[in-house]
Amino acid sequence: MTQDVEMAEQAPPSNSVTSASPSVFHHLKEIASLIETGAYAREVRRISRAVRLTMVLRKKLKVSSLFAFLNFFLLPGSDLHSRLSSFLPKEDEHDMEVDTASSGTPTPVKHPLPEIEIYCYLLVLIFLIDQKKYNEAKACSSASIARLKTVNRRTVDVLASRLYYYYSLCYELTGDLAEIRGNLLALHRIATLRRDELGQETLLNLLLRNYLHYNLYDQAEKLRSKAPHFEAHSNQQFCRYLFYLGKIRTIQLEYTDAKESLLQAARKAPQAALGFRVQCNKWAIIVRLLLGEIPERTVFMQKGMEKALRPYFELTNAVRIGDLELFRNVADKFSSTFSSDRTNNLIVRLRHNVIRTGLRNISISYSRISLTDVAKKLRLDSPNPVADAESIVSKAIRDGAIDATLDHANGWMVSKETGDIYSTNEPQIAFNSRIAFCLNMHNEAVRALRFPPNSHKEKESAEKRRERQQQEQELAQHIAEEDDDDF
Amino acid sequence: MDPKFTEVSQTFERFKAAFVREDFDTCTRLLSQLKVLLTAFTSLPPLFQETSNAIDELTIARDIYEHAVVLSVKMEDQDAFERDFFQLKPYYTDARGRLESSPKEYSVLGLNLLRLLVQNRIAEFHTELELLSQSALDNPCIKHAVELEQSFMEGAYHRVLSARQTAPDVTYDYFMDLLAKTVRDEIAGCSEKAYDRLSTSDARQMLLFSSDKELLQYVEQEHPEWEIKGGFIIFQKVKDSVPCKEIPSLQLITQTLSYARELERIV
Incomplete structure (x- = not known):
């Protein structure tokens, strides 16, 4: 549950090329100017770029550069300035960078742009979380959320969704997630009213996470099924959504759908988000086992996952062999892992599948076998093993797990000859489902293709350029989605 | 108070x-x-x-x-x-x-x-x-x-x-x-x-009835398709009713046509 937290925060290295020589403060100033132009031109794309650049700087943030930044953009002594600086630890020595003093002359505007204001909050909040000052972070995030409620600008949405995320994160880190549930719901309502789709997406995920943290699957599903749906804006949020959806469906026994969501989440997740992908894989393995499938060995051998998936590998092995004794041993051996993964209850459900596989093996190997032997082979430990074996076998026959008949008078099970599968429609169905999968994949890929706007136009008149720029502005909205996909 | x-x-x-x-x-x-x-x-x-x-x-x-x-x-x-x-x-x-x-x-x-x-x-x-x-x-x-x-x-x-x-x-x-x-x-x-046939006494035990009469009543109400003959319940009839296999031509045609249409789009 905790491993997927950090998924979004891995910035691609390509952005950090420029950050070698100039100071952090200098970079922050550049980012701020990016935000400013973005705010004036109403270009959401620039703002999300600014957020990404900030993530690159994250490791290098220091109190001094933060102070410099706040001094530069906010009026010292103003309400916001004093509030934000109160969260930051006091500086021991005055090692303000040299360029602060010289560039400090252009007195900041009395009322900074709301975007800049929110950005300051975000910067301080990230710094506090990285420094593990969670109580300050909680106070800071709450203050920022209060401020956010009063700002209604589309250019703020990107920053806001980040703030929501960190708001929830710092409460989770201190273990008080339940406290902010009402607040998150209110924020989700506000985001919906303002048609802030990115915010809705982020908040819905945070709420789902919040509910699932306390195993409130019922509430989570009710919220999920009633919340408005739209095309995903951010890949990360979509992955998370799929993961939560998969978990909910697993608990509610909709294994086929659950498998689909979990596998999709694992596939779509960025490479860097290893913890998240491990979680997805763990759940997907269990769901596949519950469906009666045996995951391939390659699933367990994925890079960086072998160790984490080891208990699940042994579990799969026990299910594959259909040995109840071995299954019980594995479940006991790794019970601490399973309970920390919160998959314990699912593993209890698997017992039934182990019996089924064992039964299938028996029915394939023997053409006729007495029920006493079946009970012995399945190692059913009950006061009346033969009667249990009989009813278990008859249920398996009804559910179509094995093809056999029972003879009550003689007390044995007679397996039917396995028919020639190629004389049935089975191959046709399998063929069709595979082709459909490929075609669907192709169509999805085509739909996901995006092209840079007007890349073929080389020369144009000034008038045309103005026209084009206007068009580009509209397009920027769409590109913002794509940009989000990158980080 | x-x-x-x-x-x-x-x-x-x-x-x-x-x-x-x-x-x-x-x-x-x-x-x-x-x-x-x-x-x-x-x-x-x-x-x-x-x-x-x-x-x-x-x-x-x-x-x-x-x-x-x-x-x-x-x-x-x-x-x-x-x-x-x-x-x-x-x-x-x-x-x-x-x-x-x-x-x-x-x-x-x-x-x-x-x-x-x-x-x-x-x-x-x-x-x-x-x-x-x-x-x-x-x-x-x-x-x-x-x-x-x-x-x-x-x-x-x-x-x-x-x-x-x-x-x-x-x-x-x-x-x-x-x-x-x-x-x-x-x-x-x-x-x-699971069974082809079952003697009524076994069935009575399995279905937890105390008398044959209750069993017959239950069969009549819930499973009228079961045949009771000579002290046996015969289920065979249920199994025979499985339709015999034939080639689902209409389905095959629609599937093949949709493959052709999709391929057309790709090429």
Whole structure:
């Protein structure tokens, strides 16, 4: 549950090329100017770029550069300035960078742009979380959320969704997630009213996470099924959504759908988000086992996952062999892992599948076998093993797990000859489902293709350029989605 | 003492007295009075206001709803059970930190699990199960329901039926009886697929009937397609009715056409 937290925060290295020589403060100033132009031109794309650049700087943030930044953009002594600086630890020595003093002359505007204001909050909040000052972070995030409620600008949405995320994160880190549930719901309502789709997406995920943290699957599903749906804006949020959806469906026994969501989440997740992908894989393995499938060995051998998936590998092995004794041993051996993964209850459900596989093996190997032997082979430990074996076998026959008949008078099970599968429609169905999968994949890929706007136009008149720029502005909205996909 | 609170506790005492006498009419009447009275307390869910005697009010309200749940079982009213249980649930979840845990809690939760099992609402059963801690799962009441579900899923029906003797509380009997009926239908359904024929005496034992007459009646009502001949029940007829295989030409044509259309788009 905790491993997927950090998924979004891995910035691609390509952005950090420029950050070698100039100071952090200098970079922050550049980012701020990016935000400013973005705010004036109403270009959401620039703002999300600014957020990404900030993530690159994250490791290098220091109190001094933060102070410099706040001094530069906010009026010292103003309400916001004093509030934000109160969260930051006091500086021991005055090692303000040299360029602060010289560039400090252009007195900041009395009322900074709301975007800049929110950005300051975000910067301080990230710094506090990285420094593990969670109580300050909680106070800071709450203050920022209060401020956010009063700002209604589309250019703020990107920053806001980040703030929501960190708001929830710092409460989770201190273990008080339940406290902010009402607040998150209110924020989700506000985001919906303002048609802030990115915010809705982020908040819905945070709420789902919040509910699932306390195993409130019922509430989570009710919220999920009633919340408005739209095309995903951010890949990360979509992955998370799929993961939560998969978990909910697993608990509610909709294994086929659950498998689909979990596998999709694992596939779509960025490479860097290893913890998240491990979680997805763990759940997907269990769901596949519950469906009666045996995951391939390659699933367990994925890079960086072998160790984490080891208990699940042994579990799969026990299910594959259909040995109840071995299954019980594995479940006991790794019970601490399973309970920390919160998959314990699912593993209890698997017992039934182990019996089924064992039964299938028996029915394939023997053409006729007495029920006493079946009970012995399945190692059913009950006061009346033969009667249990009989009813278990008859249920398996009804559910179509094995093809056999029972003879009550003689007390044995007679397996039917396995028919020639190629004389049935089975191959046709399998063929069709595979082709459909490929075609669907192709169509999805085509739909996901995006092209840079007007890349073929080389020369144009000034008038045309103005026209084009206007068009580009509209397009920027769409590109913002794509940009989000990158980080 | 708050006069409203005194009124509630007095009515509740009368309710409990009637409850012990098994005077269910009086119980229902008093219960609806109590529920109306409880609405006046602001400390109860969903408001949860921090009033001075919040703890007392919460405790008595929880006690009332626990009795209501048990009453509904005694009156064999499943809808009322569901209603009362959902009213009770916030006291177990949201007020957990403020109240001492109730001695009846696990018994009531176990009853609810059993109800979901009887109504075949397995998804909800598992959702409820996720809410329970490890220590709760070890509680005999909960464990009983969990094991029942497992045996039920496996098909070990004898274990389900013998669990009636080990039921942790008398209130469980009502649901266990219902479960027995469900189990009988399940066994009948499985038998018709698994056996070619079955002697009536074996069938009677398997379906838990005390006399052949009951069995014949059951077969007539639930499974008129079974044939009874010479002391045997013959299921063969059911299996013969499986339609013989033929090439699903129409489906194949539509599939092939759709492949062609899709390929056209790609090329």
